[in-house]
Amino acid sequence: MNGGIDCAGHGPLAYLRSMPAPAIAAETRDEDLMLAYAAGNAAAFDALYARHKGGVYRYVLRHCGHAGIADELFQDVWMNVIRARASYIPSARFTTWLYRVAHNRFIDHWRATGHVELVTAGPDDDADDPLDAIPAAHNDEPEARANARELSGRLQAAFASLPTAQREAFLLHQEGGLELAEIAALTGAGVETVKSRIRYAVTKLRTELGDLR
Amino acid sequence: MTTPRQGDPTGLSDPRVDAAWRASSREEPPERLDAAILAAARREVGAKPQSTGAREALADRRRWWPFAAAATVAAIAVGVLQLTTSEQLGAPAPDKTVVTDMPAPAAAPAPDKATAPPRAEEAKPDGGETSARAGNATPRADAPRRPAPAVTASESTKQESAASNAAPLPEPFPAVPPQRAATAAAAPASKGEVATSALAGQIMAPAPSATAAAAAESVSARPAPLAKTAAGRAAESGAGETRAKDQAPLPVADWIALIRRLRDEGKPVGAAKELAAFRAAHLDHEKLLPPDLRDWRPPDR
Numbered sequence: 001m002n003g004g005i006d007c008a009g010h011g012p013l014a015y016l017r018s019m020p021a022p023a024i025a026a027e028t029r030d031e032d033l034m035l036a037y038a039a040g041n042a043a044a045f046d047a048l049y050a051r052h053k054g055g056v057y058r059y060v061l062r063h064c065g066h067a068g069i070a071d072e073l074f075q076d077v078w079m080n081v082i083r084a085r086a087s088y089i090p091s092a093r094f095t096t097w098l099y100r101v102a103h104n105r106f107i108d109h110w111r112a113t114g115h116v117e118l119v120t121a122g123p124d125d126d127a128d129d130p131l132d133a134i135p136a137a138h139n140d141e142p143e144a145r146a147n148a149r150e151l152s153g154r155l156q157a158a159f160a161s162l163p164t165a166q167r168e169a170f171l172l173h174q175e176g177g178l179e180l181a182e183i184a185a186l187t188g189a190g191v192e193t194v195k196s197r198i199r200y201a202v203t204k205l206r207t208e209l210g211d212l213r
Numbered sequence: 214m215t216t217p218r219q220g221d222p223t224g225l226s227d228p229r230v231d232a233a234w235r236a237s238s239r240e241e242p243p244e245r246l247d248a249a250i251l252a253a254a255r256r257e258v259g260a261k262p263q264s265t266g267a268r269e270a271l272a273d274r275r276r277w278w279p280f281a282a283a284a285t286v287a288a289i290a291v292g293v294l295q296l297t298t299s300e301q302l303g304a305p306a307p308d309k310t311v312v313t314d315m316p317a318p319a320a321a322p323a324p325d326k327a328t329a330p331p332r333a334e335e336a337k338p339d340g341g342e343t344s345a346r347a348g349n350a351t352p353r354a355d356a357p358r359r360p361a362p363a364v365t366a367s368e369s370t371k372q373e374s375a376a377s378n379a380a381p382l383p384e385p386f387p388a389v390p391p392q393r394a395a396t397a398a399a400a401p402a403s404k405g406e407v408a409t410s411a412l413a414g415q416i417m418a419p420a421p422s423a424t425a426a427a428a429a430e431s432v433s434a435r436p437a438p439l440a441k442t443a444a445g446r447a448a449e450s451g452a453g454e455t456r457a458k459d460q461a462p463l464p465v466a467d468w469i470a471l472i473r474r475l476r477d478e479g480k481p482v483g484a485a486k487e488l489a490a491f492r493a494a495h496l497d498h499e500k501l502l503p504p505d506l507r508d509w510r511p512p513d514r
Binding site: 037040041042045046049053054057058061062071074075078079082083085151152153155156173174175180195198199202205206209 | 225226227229230231233234236237238239240241242243246247249250251253254255257258259
């Protein structure tokens with residue numbers, strides 16, 4: 001994972017540190033950008049943030065269903081990334097590490113609010129999921145709901161009706177682009193379980209979109 | 214970041230769902246959040262550079278340390294070299310053979326010393342005791358080396374003076390013409406000459422007594438460049454002590470008789486040496502010396 005850069009070497013880091021954000025945004029790997037940021041290149045973080053801010057924000061927003069809470073959690077996630085830059089080791093994809101930070105922040109949030117159990121507690125989905133009680137995003141996002149098209153509304157409604165574990169797996173797969181194994185490692189579930197959750201979520205969403213052409 | 218997956222056979226992705234999701238999921242964080250996060254990121258980097266960056270910065274600052282260390286070592290080396298005599302460096306120092314307060318002409322016979330044999334360690338004055346001392350004295354070499362021979366000369370002269378009940382103050386040896394000193398190697402010398410020649414770095418012939426002969430051999434065997442080394446000083450000191458001990462009971466009359474005998478035996482160099490030593494030992498030598506010796510000068514060869 002760390003093939004592009006040498007943590008101990010001065011050349012690549014010095015090069016990345018001196019590069020402006022637009023130049024490193026296109027061809028540089030996420031891991032290298034994070035290392036460059038850890039080495040002091042603020043422009044690397046700009047590029048990294050530009051790449052992943054949307055996915056992380058939607059992940060948080062879809063999960064919590066509240067824009068205000070999503071903003072707070074989103075900011076916390078990136079602040080944790082900033083603070084953890086010194087200890088970052090590119091042993092896995094940066095995306096995996098980033099969404100693990102977001103996932104953990106979400107778990108902390110749920111623990112603090114005491115609303116639900118951990119989303120990764122159960123091996124499988126559907127019934128008895130306490131997160132089902134949380135309203136869907138469109139219920140707490142009037143501006144977004146007002147501007148959304150019908151497709152979007154129905155899709156989000158269908159997504160909100162999914163069990164939390166399925167939403168988690170689907171979001172990590174769809175927004176974060178994580179592979180099954182990565183999602184399994186992140187959530188603590190088995191790969192087959194993750195595959196089942198995603199398949200179930202996709203099937204349900206497709207069913208909701210069935211009459212739309 | 215929505216990742217499209219087309220034709221996923223596992224059922225994990227559906228094109229319609231993906232397209233609908235991408236169309237409906239376009240939320241972005243508010244700009245105020247972007248600004249706050251980016252500002253925090255820059256502030257963190259600017260305020261507290263991370264470990265790697267800190268290491269690099271520290272390495273930049275430490276790049277001059279090897280040069281400073283090298284310069285320090287060089288300065289110390291130069292200082293040590295300046296404190297080290299040329300003899301230790303292996304270079305001959307003919308101009309340093311005489312370290313006394315004698316007048317300049319006494320600084321003499323470098324040419325003879327060039328042919329002088331081995332080192333003081335190889336000589337065997339007094340059954341090797343002096344050699345042992347010379348060997349022990351060799352390591353402590355450096356700074357106090359230069360004044361030492363002069364002190365030895367003074368002490369030796371003092372002992373001679375006390376022994377002969379003459380003037381107590383040591384007086385520098387009278388100047389010896391270089392050409393005469395150059396010829397001194399072939400001439401026999403008295404015991405009193407040993408210390409003088411040792412201090413002056415001159416080559417002397419064996420003395421009459423066995424002890425003095427050994428000392429003289431030691432001194433004569435010493436090459437000129439070693440005249441001021443610790444070994445050389447120790448050898449000189451040993452020879453000087455032997456000579457002073459032997460010389461002490463020599464009364465003025467006997468000494469004058471010795472000078473005359475040497476002169477009459479056709480040994481003008483030895484006579485001149487003894488005469489010089491006598492004058493050095495007695496401040497009132499003009500009164501003590503008979504007229505024939507007072508104005509006597511060895512003939513030039």
